[in-house]
Amino acid sequence: MPPRRLLAVAAALALCGGPVEARTAVPEAAAPAAPAGTSTAGVSSCPLGAFHCPPRPESFALCRPNALLEFYDPTLPHDAALRETSDTVVDAAHVDSSDQAVYRLSGDVRIERADQLLRGDRIDYNNTTTDYDARGNVRYQEAGQLLSADRLRGNTQANRGVAENVRYQLLQSRGNGTAARGELLDAQRSSYNLVSYSTCDVGHHLWEVRARRLEIDKATGVGKAHGATMRFADVPFLYLPYFTFPVDDRRKSGFLYPTFGSSNRSGAMFAIPYYLNLAPNYDATLEPRIYTQRGTLLAGEFRYLLPGTRGQLNFEYLPNDHGDNRSDTQPTNGTDRWLLKYGDITHLWGPWSFNTSINRTSDRSYLRDFGNDLYTSSIGTLASNAYVLGHGNWWNASFGADSYQNVDPYLPDTVVQYKRWPRATLGLDVPLTHWLNFGARTEAVAFRKDDVIEGNRLDVYPYLAADFRGAAWFVRPKLAYRYTAYQLDANYANYGFQGPLTGTQASPFDDRTPSRALPIASLDTGLIFERPTSLFGTSYTQTLEPRLYYLYVPYRDQDDLPLFDTRRMSFDYWQLFSPNQFSGADRQMNANNLTAALTTRLLDDEGVERLSASIGQIHYFSPQRVQLPDGATTTAAPSDWTRSDYVAELGVQLNDRWRLTSAYQWSPNSRQTDLGTLGLQRRIGTEGLVNFSYRYRRNFLEQYDASAIYPISERWRLLGRWVYSVRDRRTVEALAGVEYDSCCVAVRVVGRHYVIASGPITERGRTNNALMFELVFKGLGAFNGQTEDVLRRGILGYQ
Structure with missing residues (x-):
């Protein structure tokens, strides 16, 4: 008797792995039962303080332990690779081989090889024609699935088979269901009648997909369902007379889940996306949406992946908006409205690449009216840019442009920052010796904006930085030179810092090509002391880290320089060691400052920081004379403070259950608290x-x-x-x-x-x-x- 071929027949009778294949690989269904009183629903928790936590993996831990078809045998191996080297064991109460071509097994037939097990009341096999017929309580098990049927019959050589009254279960993906009839048409194609599928426990389907007829083609990776309904709590809520779906990891064109929503700006919304698998390296999605107060909108997404290039294009278009928003600052009723988003990363040659991100809308109210979530509608500015980028071991460079669009319906366009059209940067960091580096930050920008002063700016910032250090100390001197030059447009005399001047006001600009040049010197020093200590019975290493930072920048009058992209930065602990309190290059503060700071840390035996506490203050030996303007023509008075705010920070996480952070700033000048924050996070179980x-x-x-x-x-x-x-x-x-x-x-x-x-x-x-x-x-x-x-x-x- 050829038992190996008979086992091949049994494998074929699994009918291509069941009617639908779930997209998960959680094998809880085949796991042993959990001990009483324990929970298996826990997942790995996001670290405390993390702002971006990964999604929780799909878990079936709340399913019944060992919720399997009743004939599952847990003693069988789970490795299908053992089949080729394993013997086949046949056990039956009666064997009739009187006909040399036909083998008839009866009486609790059991055929086993490695992870495969076929059982039934009677199995007939014709060695000449390769016909087979298994009848009576037929059960088949392998590493990936279980299958039972009242009867299995077919032909091995022709790869045909018919199963009646089928129950199946996919062990790796939890999919299970039934079929009145399953037919294996050939090695790649199968068909089912009155089939069901769910990932719920066997016999307890909270949701279920049912189809009148189901066809699966493994060669194309496509399944076809006829007369399909989706049910929840045995109530049908979705009917599709015909749809196709993928049966493997290959992408497949077809409808995705519909979405619905509601807002007081656009009314109720219903959308049903359609996915287009155009080619292995590009695809698209079309999503028609219906807004009851706006009309019909068509959204689309196109993705591509080419050698050295990848990108994505999103668009949305709504013709003839019939929403009633005539009371808005920018009415849109009766107009065509659209959104465009495009991103691309292309490798050019060597270390050079081209990156672009284009984001535009038809009007300032678009995101508020059609935002996909509640946070999109609060975006005030859309940024677009395109850059050629390059980098090496000691250099980086870029050339491109930035543009901005106001998408806040309540704010004027004057609040939008300047377009940088174009902008070029060059950064250098060249090691001269193991302790000395030469570097430079260079930027050239053309600033463009309607109805305000425009011009070009060149900022060159070369420096020499040394780093002397030992196990418990460091000394970091740095000497820099900053040169900033402007070329203002011909109408520069008509504008002040905040906009056009009127009447007899004098312009602060008396030079079309103002410039500023000054040296910047700093010395950063610190010590690191360590000692063993204990807290609440746990041993730690405590550090004490005093730090002094001296900064010298001579004063230069900068009142004749425009403000293109410069703002005063928020004062915090890291500002104690910064060479400039302004962002951008339009202002460089003067300084004759000494910062004194002290930090202590607790490190556990694995070197993890469990506590960090810092306090610091700047002592000003000369007034801070560089200030931003209060109005169109006047500059704020110099600051004659001799000391900055006291700045303190605290972070504590002695274990993985709770975390405390705090920051505090107190001004000795006004004798008031300028800033205070407190954050506490406590985990409850997992x-x-x-x-x-x-x-x-x-x-x-x-x-x-x-x-x-x-x-x-x-x-x-x-x-x-x-x-x-x-x-x-x-x-x-x-x-x-x-x-x-x-x-x-x-x-x-x-x-x-x-x-x-x-x-x-x-x-x-x-x-x-x-x-x-x-x-x-x-x-x-x-x-x-x-x-x-x-x-x-x-x-x-x-x-």
């Missing part, structure tokens, strides 16, 4: 956490921010966030939601109440409300998946 923060900046804001993810049980989590402004005496944002997780379905419902942050005074007090719903079918994806991005941005540490 599924929950609590965040609390307090933010204060004098004369600007004072807010409390609390958020939480609280697990009620393995299946239920409560979500919430509350932001309160003390200055406004009102709630800025409130968010509440609930998550339910089960074996094969997850549900999120989130409500959000928030205040409009920008706009005219009459608009700022208005509030908006949003309700979001998401239903996740594990193994198939999310239906209307919109809530996760909102929760990630709103709750620190959300997964």
